[in-house]
Amino acid sequence: MGEACAVIGVGQTHYRSRRNDVSMAGLVREAALRALEDAGLTFGDIDAVVVGKAPDLFEGVMMPESYLADALGARGKPMMRVHTAGSVGGSTALVAAGLVQGGVHDRVLVVAWEKQSESNATWALSTHPPLTPSIVVGAGGYFAPHIRAYMRRTGAPAHIGTLVAVKDRQNALKNPYAHLRIPGISREMVESTPMLWEPIRYLETCPSSDGAAAMVLASADAARRAPNPPAWVHGGAMRSEPIFFAGRDTVSPRAGRDCAADVYAQAGITDPRYELDCAEVYVPFSWYEPMWLENLGFCGAGEGWKLTEAGATALDGDIPWNPSGGVLSSNPIGASGLIRFAEAAQQVRGLAGEHQVDGARRALGHAYGGGAQFYAMWVVGSDRP
Amino acid sequence: MRDIAVVAFAQTEHQGEDSGLSEVELLAPVITEVKQSTGLSRFGFTCSGSLDYLAGAPFSFVSALDAVGAWPPISESHVEMDAAWALYEAWVRLRHGDVDTALVYGFGKCSQVVREDGESGLPELMTLQLDPYYLAPLGPDQTSLAALQARAYLDAGHKEDDLRAVAVRSRAAGRANPYALDLAEPGEEEYEVAPLRPSDCPPVTDGAAVIVLAAGDRARELCERPAWIRGIDHRTDAHAFGARDLARSESAALAGERAGARDVEVAELHARFSHEELILRDALGLGDDVRVNPSGGPLAADPVMATGLIRIGEAANRIRSGEAGRVLAHASHGPCLQSNLVCVMEAQNHG
Numbered sequence A: 001m002g003e004a005c006a007v008i009g010v011g012q013t014h015y016r017s018r019r020n021d022v023s024m025a026g027l028v029r030e031a032a033l034r035a036l037e038d039a040g041l042t043f044g045d046i047d048a049v050v051v052g053k054a055p056d057l058f059e060g061v062m063m064p065e066s067y068l069a070d071a072l073g074a075r076g077k078p079m080m081r082v083h084t085a086g087s088v089g090g091s092t093a094l095v096a097a098g099l100v101q102g103g104v105h106d107r108v109l110v111v112a113w114e115k116q117s118e119s120n121a122t123w124a125l126s127t128h129p130p131l132t133p134s135i136v137v138g139a140g141g142y143f144a145p146h147i148r149a150y151m152r153r154t155g156a157p158a159h160i161g162t163l164v165a166v167k168d169r170q171n172a173l174k175n176p177y178a179h180l181r182i183p184g185i186s187r188e189m190v191e192s193t194p195m196l197w198e199p200i201r202y203l204e205t206c207p208s209s210d211g212a213a214a215m216v217l218a219s220a221d222a223a224r225r226a227p228n229p230p231a232w233v234h235g236g237a238m239r240s241e242p243i244f245f246a247g248r249d250t251v252s253p254r255a256g257r258d259c260a261a262d263v264y265a266q267a268g269i270t271d272p273r274y275e276l277d278c279a280e281v282y283v284p285f286s287w288y289e290p291m292w293l294e295n296l297g298f299c300g301a302g303e304g305w306k307l308t309e310a311g312a313t314a315l316d317g318d319i320p321w322n323p324s325g326g327v328l329s330s331n332p333i334g335a336s337g338l339i340r341f342a343e344a345a346q347q348v349r350g351l352a353g354e355h356q357v358d359g360a361r362r363a364l365g366h367a368y369g370g371g372a373q374f375y376a377m378w379v380v381g382s383d384r385p
Numbered sequence B: 001m002r003d004i005a006v007v008a009f010a011q012t013e014h015q016g017e018d019s020g021l022s023e024v025e026l027l028a029p030v031i032t033e034v035k036q037s038t039g040l041s042r043f044g045f046t047c048s049g050s051l052d053y054l055a056g057a058p059f060s061f062v063s064a065l066d067a068v069g070a071w072p073p074i075s076e077s078h079v080e081m082d083a084a085w086a087l088y089e090a091w092v093r094l095r096h097g098d099v100d101t102a103l104v105y106g107f108g109k110c111s112q113v114v115r116e117d118g119e120s121g122l123p124e125l126m127t128l129q130l131d132p133y134y135l136a137p138l139g140p141d142q143t144s145l146a147a148l149q150a151r152a153y154l155d156a157g158h159k160e161d162d163l164r165a166v167a168v169r170s171r172a173a174g175r176a177n178p179y180a181l182d183l184a185e186p187g188e189e190e191y192e193v194a195p196l197r198p199s200d201c202p203p204v205t206d207g208a209a210v211i212v213l214a215a216g217d218r219a220r221e222l223c224e225r226p227a228w229i230r231g232i233d234h235r236t237d238a239h240a241f242g243a244r245d246l247a248r249s250e251s252a253a254l255a256g257e258r259a260g261a262r263d264v265e266v267a268e269l270h271a272r273f274s275h276e277e278l279i280l281r282d283a284l285g286l287g288d289d290v291r292v293n294p295s296g297g298p299l300a301a302d303p304v305m306a307t308g309l310i311r312i313g314e315a316a317n318r319i320r321s322g323e324a325g326r327v328l329a330h331a332s333h334g335p336c337l338q339s340n341l342v343c344v345m346e347a348q349n350h351g
Helices: A024-039 A088-101 A138-154 A160-172 A187-191 A220-224 A254-267 A288-295 A304-310 A333-349 B023-038 B060-068 B083-095 B122-129 B142-155 B160-175 B216-222 B250-259 B274-284 B307-320
Strands: A005-012 A048-052 A079-082 A107-115 A195-197 A210-219 A231-240 A278-280 A362-369 A374-381 B004-011 B045-049 B076-079 B101-109 B206-215 B227-236 B266-268 B326-333 B339-346
Touching: A005 A024, A005 A088, A005 A220, A005 A333, A024 A107, A024 A210, A048 A088, A048 A333, A079 A088, A079 B076, A079 B083, A079 B227, A088 A107, A088 A210, A088 A231, A088 A333, A088 A362, A088 A374, A088 B076, A088 B083, A107 A333, A138 A195, A138 A288, A160 A187, A160 A288, A160 A304, A210 A220, A210 A333, A231 A254, A231 A333, A231 B076, A254 A288, A254 A362, A254 A374, A278 A333, A288 A304, A333 A362, A333 A374, B004 B023, B004 B083, B004 B216, B004 B307, B023 B060, B023 B101, B023 B206, B045 B060, B045 B083, B060 B076, B060 B101, B076 B083, B083 B101, B083 B206, B083 B227, B083 B307, B083 B326, B083 B339, B101 B307, B122 B142, B142 B274, B160 B274, B206 B216, B206 B307, B227 B250, B227 B307, B227 B326, B250 B274, B250 B326, B250 B339, B266 B307, B274 B326, B274 B339, B307 B326, B307 B339
Parallel strands: A048 A079, A048 A107, A278 A362, B045 B076, B045 B101, B266 B326
Antiparallel strands: A005 A210, A005 A231, A107 A210, A231 A374, A362 A374, B004 B206, B004 B227, B101 B206, B227 B339, B326 B339
């Protein structure tokens, strides 16, 4: 892992369907300035800028980091652009942390964003290039069969997804930045919404959001001078596997299990459910909570839905998942992973506000992407490792 | 910090037209080649660079994984930049100390970007990388913007003949390089966009390239004469053309200074237009004694997103063959040389 690295600043925009009040540059700058303010720094203190977002087709701007250089104060500095599909927000944070861990820089600004209102993500994901015809419409079309397979494999009852959809939206009511804030959210409300991709109903899927999130990552030296408590990186890892091949377990992909095992080993964690205080996990469709509970080793195979049903992952449960409301409540795609990483950091910094998990000292941030084949995770803690 | 070196480099025989191969098919043989030359089948880290807009579809890099053999799952990342930046990310990753080898690759199939009239659509496609509110709607294509920069350079006291000399030398070097395109010696040409003629502009190219990095003793085991990275740095300029002097490259100068761009014998520059080479020579302080782009450079083969990585591979080859002791490679990203990366390599390992 190299040198110690800490999160000393976090900034988020409010997530909305349309942020017509700002340009793309205005959007990323809003998040960046909030992160800098939290860190007690200005652009002049930053050594390098790392930008992440999902496919450029989502806004129709190719490699937009070049255009964003001015707004992010990157002139005269190194600037990189990461793109690893849906996991990109997590990967971007890890690439930025890597610059500190590799001893290259002391203060790195990392920003991830998406402005989905500029285009239509579902259609950007449903192109028809020659030779590789797309057989699905949007991400839900790809993931629904894997959810079906999970239900069949574990015998999970049909209402589990609804429970997650309600729980995460209840948490979102405590998060001022969340996009979907639905007063009185209930099982009846979720179950009354149309079926989009069987078994995923409208309110069991993530919204399309405009938004950006940013962090300032710092070396131990720089973290000492930060005005607010740091979150220390205890472990970080990425894993990828091919999308299609015979015998691939698409319900609990090995890349996810391997990635989690790597991060836990770095952080000295043997039982994540008991040794972590909360987790911000990429759950864009409700059923991915029980699926990832198993994949990430919070329980045995076939047990994930039982944890959800018993309320273990609720804000007052023994292992709260997505206290911020998660991807189900805010989804600027390219930023969604970084938001998970940043919310995990806010929990161990004690700065999560109304959705703070009492006494959280260690938290997991998780992101996945592509055909559930790209993973990025980190564990952060309030103590320096 | 541990020393890190280029221990293997492979590239396709780049093609000037669609050879019928997919990106994965371009990539698979060169990845196999470096696996064989190093004897490695697994790498501690893998990183690639590619551009979705060349394929006109999201996630170009997803299918590319099929060429790597990502099973069991691998530790992997991707930049939507020239793969030279993927190499930078891998270099940073190797500094952490827990892994010793990294696979880096880039690929671009520019032949699939075609206008309705059959001409290459690449220059117009690149308009999409401009400020979407104030610049892109004006529709300046890449060649026109390059011409604007070339004009700014000429206005600063240079001659069009200087551009011609770069084009002639690059094409001749390219004809001697089996991996580059076989492009004729420039004759009398109409302007493409004044002051640039077609031979001052990069040819449409399909291709891929792969580099293996290794750290410390592992590098010495894998390669008889590793090209040790003595300095690597990248910097960006402002995007707005009015906010910078197009006749110079401040970011290249800064990156060069930080990477140690001095006393080099060979320089491989990611100069996609003739004048860019001249601007970069000035920025990097390369004198007449430095051999620039002996491979022919991007004017002889430009598989976009691999072109910068190839510069690092070609420069490293001069070390690995024993031809040179200290070399420089450069890569660029963004319109009109907005961002620049400089990598200085040496035969001697001082670490």
